[in-house]
Amino acid sequence: MQVPQDGEDIAAQPWYHGPLSRQKAEALLQQDGDFLVRASGSRGGHPVISCRWRGSALHFEVLRVALRPRPGRPTALFQLEDERFPSLPALVHSYVTGQRPLSQLTGAVASRPVTRQGHIRRSFSEDTLPDSPARTELLRARKWSDSQPAGLEQVGRTEDHPGPGASTMPTSALPRTGSDPVLLKTPVPVGSIPDSLRASDGQLHAKGPTKPPRTPSLMLPDASGRPPTYCELVPRVRKVQGTAPGHSCPEPEVPWWEAEEEEEEEENGCFARPQAEVSLSPLDKPSCLLGPQNRPLEPEVLRTLRGLFLEHHSESTALHLLLVDCQATGLLGVTRAQRRAMGVASGLELLTLPHGHRLRLELLERHEALMLAGALAVLGCAGPLEERAAALKGLVELALALRPGAAGDLPGLAAVMGALLLPQVSRLERTWRQLRRSHTEAALAFEQELKPLMRALDEGAGPCDPGEVTLPHVAPAVRVLEGEELPGPLDESCERLLRTLHGARQMAQDAPRFRETAARRLRGFRPNPDLREALTTSFLRRLLWGSRGAEAPRATRLEKFQRILSVLSQRLEPDH
Numbered sequence: 001m002q003v004p005q006d007g008e009d010i011a012a013q014p015w016y017h018g019p020l021s022r023q024k025a026e027a028l029l030q031q032d033g034d035f036l037v038r039a040s041g042s043r044g045g046h047p048v049i050s051c052r053w054r055g056s057a058l059h060f061e062v063l064r065v066a067l068r069p070r071p072g073r074p075t076a077l078f079q080l081e082d083e084r085f086p087s088l089p090a091l092v093h094s095y096v097t098g099q100r101p102l103s104q105l106t107g108a109v110a111s112r113p114v115t116r117q118g119h120i121r122r123s124f125s126e127d128t129l130p131d132s133p134a135r136t137e138l139l140r141a142r143k144w145s146d147s148q149p150a151g152l153e154q155v156g157r158t159e160d161h162p163g164p165g166a167s168t169m170p171t172s173a174l175p176r177t178g179s180d181p182v183l184l185k186t187p188v189p190v191g192s193i194p195d196s197l198r199a200s201d202g203q204l205h206a207k208g209p210t211k212p213p214r215t216p217s218l219m220l221p222d223a224s225g226r227p228p229t230y231c232e233l234v235p236r237v238r239k240v241q242g243t244a245p246g247h248s249c250p251e252p253e254v255p256w257w258e259a260e261e262e263e264e265e266e267e268n269g270c271f272a273r274p275q276a277e278v279s280l281s282p283l284d285k286p287s288c289l290l291g292p293q294n295r296p297l298e299p300e301v302l303r304t305l306r307g308l309f310l311e312h313h314s315e316s317t318a319l320h321l322l323l324v325d326c327q328a329t330g331l332l333g334v335t336r337a338q339r340r341a342m343g344v345a346s347g348l349e350l351l352t353l354p355h356g357h358r359l360r361l362e363l364l365e366r367h368e369a370l371m372l373a374g375a376l377a378v379l380g381c382a383g384p385l386e387e388r389a390a391a392l393k394g395l396v397e398l399a400l401a402l403r404p405g406a407a408g409d410l411p412g413l414a415a416v417m418g419a420l421l422l423p424q425v426s427r428l429e430r431t432w433r434q435l436r437r438s439h440t441e442a443a444l445a446f447e448q449e450l451k452p453l454m455r456a457l458d459e460g461a462g463p464c465d466p467g468e469v470t471l472p473h474v475a476p477a478v479r480v481l482e483g484e485e486l487p488g489p490l491d492e493s494c495e496r497l498l499r500t501l502h503g504a505r506q507m508a509q510d511a512p513r514f515r516e517t518a519a520r521r522l523r524g525f526r527p528n529p530d531l532r533e534a535l536t537t538s539f540l541r542r543l544l545w546g547s548r549g550a551e552a553p554r555a556t557r558l559e560k561f562q563r564i565l566s567v568l569s570q571r572l573e574p575d576h
Helices: 022-028 088-097 124-128 133-141 256-265 299-310 314-329 336-342 354-379 385-402 410-421 429-438 440-458 475-481 490-509 511-522 529-534 537-549 554-572
Strands: 016-019 034-039 047-053 056-061 063-066 076-080 083-085
Touching: 022 034, 022 047, 022 056, 034 088, 076 088, 083 088, 299 529, 314 354, 314 385, 314 410, 314 511, 314 529, 354 385, 354 410, 354 475, 354 537, 354 554, 385 410, 385 429, 385 440, 410 440, 429 440, 475 490, 490 511, 529 537, 537 554
Parallel strands: 016 034
Antiparallel strands: 034 047, 047 056, 063 076, 076 083
């Protein structure tokens, strides 16, 4: 077997198939160990490793961690689970030659590459990959200069002999000064630029052109209907709305979950009297997945969400959920104005105080919405029994990716386990039997690891060290402070209450350490905007109850949806 070596172009690898749908990839995987790498269409061309293992086709998204450009180091790292590699061929080389599992949970081993037939159909997004041939050839052909443009004979031209499927869009259509990127709007016809232009001819302009600003490359709309082009020298960002023509956009900022620690250092540490209760999960945020007015459980939206979650492995989904949970809990992303209004530095401290009532209600709302959405993912599967068992397996894998020592998102873990332990889900005997038969490892992990862990966390005896846990289990303390009774025998409730209150006090004291752990775990992470929105409280409320029903009282909404889940559960497995 030919083993890919570091430094080779990704398109030169026999196992790389370029843009390929999930269904076509699964059809190519015939035996256990067969694998290929494809560019996911729903993820903007991000690489996905598709592998057949134990009769099932598995898909593993490769995380691309962007780095600040520096001489002598790659522009991005590629990550599968914990280890990072300087290139995608290096990652595949390591896992294939070492026969290492692509994920510890599945144990899937990629050993036999499925060689592509014919040439790759290049997608526009492949230019963003550092190993792509288009990017390599463009960078190789350019001559860099700090004082004058170089290689202008390439302006407005394509390569003389483009490869099959290669884009015929001109690589540049505006003069460049030095190595500064430019915003490319409409390509100029090739014939309108003289072939004789050279950097030393002095015939470029009567007056030297203004040096273009260092702006991030933007995908700009093109009135001609041709595919948009962009400068390949800096990372691409999402389209900016509201930018006036002729005005440059600012430098891409460091994500707020990475810059928050620096903002904290500016505070003087003085106590400020709280001004008002602060909301960290606003419910009026505009949605890209839902229209201005939506009905509950719209089928088209549910299909979109299903495809979105299928394109992400459990570790990626866990990081998305951790990011949203950190913001909803007030661990990261709290502005200085919000801190002044709260009187404390984070939501972990605020929820233990009297004026944290609104935050506590928001956290309860979020926990319940995530739990109901997780149950719906199982009870909404009206297809074969194996489909429901696969949904259960997906939730178990997500719970394992959220547990301490992994993502460490205990509120997210509590919501996923709450979905699995709901009576409407736990009564599905045939589905759980199929899970034990088809996905034995996931079933054993649920019974032997996750259920005892969740029981210990609810009793206040689970792991809570900031090094192992990123976001602590706040639900018991929130319920106690909101006047709810703790479940369990009465003779144990007093001791359990004391443990819960002590844990809340310790959680508030350790808030800075939790914040450092969260920032470290999320460093370099770049979320998918749609998946991130799909995990927010405002989106889940509108998805489950509709834009009108979301305004109903919380108790009414919960009672109504519990009845819906009961009906779905009875339809799947009626009582005898």
